[in-house]
Amino acid sequence: MKERRNTMTNRRNFLKGAFGGTAAAVAAPAALFAGEASASELPEKWDMTTDVVVCGYGGAGATTAIVAAQNGAKVIVLEKNPENAHISNTRMSGGIFHCPFKDGDKKALQDYAQAMFSGENIPWKEEGEMPEYSVECAKLWAELSPTNLDFLQSLDPEFIGGSQPGFNKASFGNFPGAKECKYNAYRATYSKRMKNFNQPSYHSPKLETSSGEAFWRCLEEGVKKQGDKIQVVWETPATKLFKNAKGEIIGVAATQKGKTIYVRAKKAVVLCTGGYEYNKAMRQAFLEGPGVNGWAFYGTTSNTGDGIAMGMAVGAGLQKVGKAAARVIVPTQVKFNGMRLGSITPSVGSPNSIVVDNFGKRYEAETKVTDNPSRYFFYKAAVEFDISTLAYPRTPSWMIFDETLRTRMPLVGLGISVVGYDMVKWDAKNEEPIKSGLVLKADTIEELAEKIKNHPENKSRMVPANLVDTVARFNKFCDEKKDEDFGRRAATLGKVETGPFYAMPLVAGGPNTKGGLLADADRRVLTWEGDPIPNLYCVGEIASVLKFVYQGGGNLTECLVYGRNTGKLVAKLPDTTV
Incomplete structure (x- = not known):
């Protein structure tokens, strides 16, 4: 164990040194390793105070906020985009989400999920992608993914899970559990005659939407239902995390109209800021091949690695960052x-x-x-x-x-x-x-x-x-x-x-990219040594669980599974002190 810790610490120090020389090249609002705010550097005054701060208002952020509010927490969501131009990967997607049939074998479903996430349960695989956390991640997937449609329809009964040929089965038929788990996926729609992928839903009335637009409209309805328990603060990207003397994350700094504001999180901060598709330095560091001109992405331009940089600045480890x-x-x-x-x-x-x-x-x-x-x-x-x-x-x-x-x-x-x-x-x-x-x-x-x-x-x-x-x-x-x-x-x-x-x-x-912060099944952000950073969590593409393989619709699915679990967990945490 000591040898493992030393190896991870040396790797952490190497990465800090490597990025220290490239921070100027980061074409993003948040600089890599912007500096850890210690207790002595805490703001004299907090501009806003709440129970849970969620950074990023896509599928992961919305789901986490909804369930945290349903479990009694007050939530502030800090979103980079303006309200009238809020385009996230969730919204731009095909709207596919996994929802295995409830009469499938639960152990088989867990086995299949573990194989997708990490793969150490596949006989021919050399080693797992995240063997320390794959079993617990898979258990949550097996427990919650069969109820994904139920959850969405609880937010809005008008929402429909449409059938999408080619997605309604396990893509990896030779994986453990693939046949017995009765895997299934739906495509989001409100329109009873589901639109095809060449028919836009952006700007359409809710009941005429399909794909990611319909999925997003459903989550929006869920946020609205929580009333004043959830406050979305637009055009206010988070930039820095604050720790108290105990090492607990107690709040964030954010940029609003060119000024820095400070938001106190009494229970937790949850990073849901997506990947690093439009961060030049991270692409050069992590993607295979020519990271800038040899790659392109078709999701939101808002994903600039902000949350990854914030996590690294407070000691977070990384995991399979080059995955996409x-x-x-x-x-x-x-x-x-x-x-x-x-x-x-x-x-x-x-x-x-x-x-x-x-x-x-x-x-x-x-x-x-x-x-x-x-x-x-x-x-x-x-x-x-x-x-x-x-x-x-x-x-x-x-x-x-x-x-x-x-x-x-x-x-x-x-x-x-x-x-x-x-x-x-x-x-x-x-x-x-x-x-x-x-x-x-x-x-x-x-x-x-x-x-x-x-x-x-x-x-x-x-x-x-x-x-x-x-x-x-x-x-x-x-x-x-x-x-x-x-x-x-x-x-x-x-x-x-x-x-x-x-x-x-x-x-x-x-x-999107899939790799990022090191996190466990409860999506607690971990140090290189595998220790949780107290009161810091992450959900979604910033730290996808699908580290080995990817089945279409997996990203929206993990928003629902781990957003629901994390929202419930953080709402029940005791308050921290400054």
């Missing part, structure tokens, strides 16, 4: 903090298209990008490093498609994510990205290859003859109805043959 729910997606021309916004790209793997590397060669079955369970791990293929050339041959990759596909479907999701929330412009016929130059267009495959070669991100690596041969070989597989190279699903084998032809860049990316 990611595949390959199109990086758009819109930037925030110097980093490109991505867009969800469900067209990858469709008939009349292939994906090639920078040299013009296919490298995987394209359907793996959008199929379960591989779709949330495909980024691993995109960031592969060639140890001979010391380069990333698949960053970017290129989606090659023809006029048939271009006119048949939108390449990106129009109703959710960045397009559905007016952050990126894209039209159903894909003409806008062609006009802007994001998507390359040519009359022949040879000409298209030359345009890719002249693209600055290709760095003149494209070999036109390779691309011509690759398309010809793929078209031959389409005739034979069998992909001899990578085993792509036969139903998706449609030729790339009708000009003009197009190329769209693809990079690693997805909705």
